[in-house]
Amino acid sequence: MTRAEDASVTRERILSHAGGLFADGGFDAVSIADIASAAGISTGLVYYHFKDKQTLYETAVREGVHLLEEAAVATLGADAEPAERLRRFVASYMRLLEGQPALMRLLIRSVSDLGGPAPGHVLMRSAAIVDRLRTVLEEGIAAGAFRQVDAQMAATALFALINTLMTARVLDTPLGQSTTADVDTQAAFMTDLFFEGIAECS
Numbered sequence: 001m002t003r004a005e006d007a008s009v010t011r012e013r014i015l016s017h018a019g020g021l022f023a024d025g026g027f028d029a030v031s032i033a034d035i036a037s038a039a040g041i042s043t044g045l046v047y048y049h050f051k052d053k054q055t056l057y058e059t060a061v062r063e064g065v066h067l068l069e070e071a072a073v074a075t076l077g078a079d080a081e082p083a084e085r086l087r088r089f090v091a092s093y094m095r096l097l098e099g100q101p102a103l104m105r106l107l108i109r110s111v112s113d114l115g116g117p118a119p120g121h122v123l124m125r126s127a128a129i130v131d132r133l134r135t136v137l138e139e140g141i142a143a144g145a146f147r148q149v150d151a152q153m154a155a156t157a158l159f160a161l162i163n164t165l166m167t168a169r170v171l172d173t174p175l176g177q178s179t180t181a182d183v184d185t186q187a188a189f190m191t192d193l194f195f196e197g198i199a200e201c202s
Contacts, residue, residue, distance in 0.1 A: 011049045013039050019060040023105035026113065027057050058121070061110050064103045065125040071096050072129045082140030083195065086133070090162055091187040098183040101170040108167060130155045158194050165190060 017038040021030045032053055036043040050056040075088040097104045111122050133155035140146040165186060181189070 007049075010041065010045065014041070014046055014049055014056070015060050015063065018056050019064065019106050020102045022057055022060060023102045023109060026109055027053075032056075061106060062121060064100075064106060065122055067096060067100075067103070068093065069125060069129060072132050076132045076136050082136045082143065082145055085136050086140075086158070086194075087188075087191050089133070089136075090158075090191045091184060094162055094166055094183050094187045094190075097166045097170065104166055104170040108171075126159070130159050133158055161190055161194060162187075 014035065018030070018035045021034055021038060030053075032043050032046050035056070036046050039046070046056070050059065071092045072089060075092050076085050078085055078088060080088070107122055130152075134151045137146060137149075137151040137154050141148060141151060169183070
């Protein structure tokens with residue numbers, strides 16, 4: 001492994017452990033020493049990669065949101081019918097968050113702490129995903145696949161629907177415990193439920 005590859009691995013290890021700690025404890029409760037200890041490295045090495053705790057926190061949040069945006073770009077920008085692209089997005093988005101529960105907890109914590117370092121970025125990037133959903137819905141409406149609805153409101157509703165479900169799953173709330181269905185089954189159900197309200201009646 002080259003020095004650059006080793007540095008990249010160390011950086012990712014720092015981000016992974018920092019993200020988990022911030023997700024569980026919040027920005028104020030976690031120190032650089034906590035992160036270094038969890039990652040099995042010195043505090044100096046953390047500071048080598050990140051200027052300070054706020055930079056590390058913001059980077060963890062930004063890179064987490066970037067993963068969600070990549071899922072949106074890959075599925076909603078695919079060469080497929082609008083309904084199929086929406087189905088792929090919901091399944092991909094939910095699988096991603098199911099596989100990285102700490103990421104969902106970190107994003108929830110970051111937007112609930114309005115005085116913290118990163119809520120604006122998460123909200124802005126979430127709006128960008130909703131905008132992509134709106135564009136696909138508008139294509140479906142123009143093609144006659146969906147009823148004439150307010151595409152912006154429909155996109156917001158779909159995004160809220162899946163995020164509410166994933167929040168319940170990763171936080172292990174009573175709502176999340178109310179079903180034993182796996183994430184793919186729930187994704188299909190949520191998409192079908194959504195389409196029943198917008199699909200053109202024959």
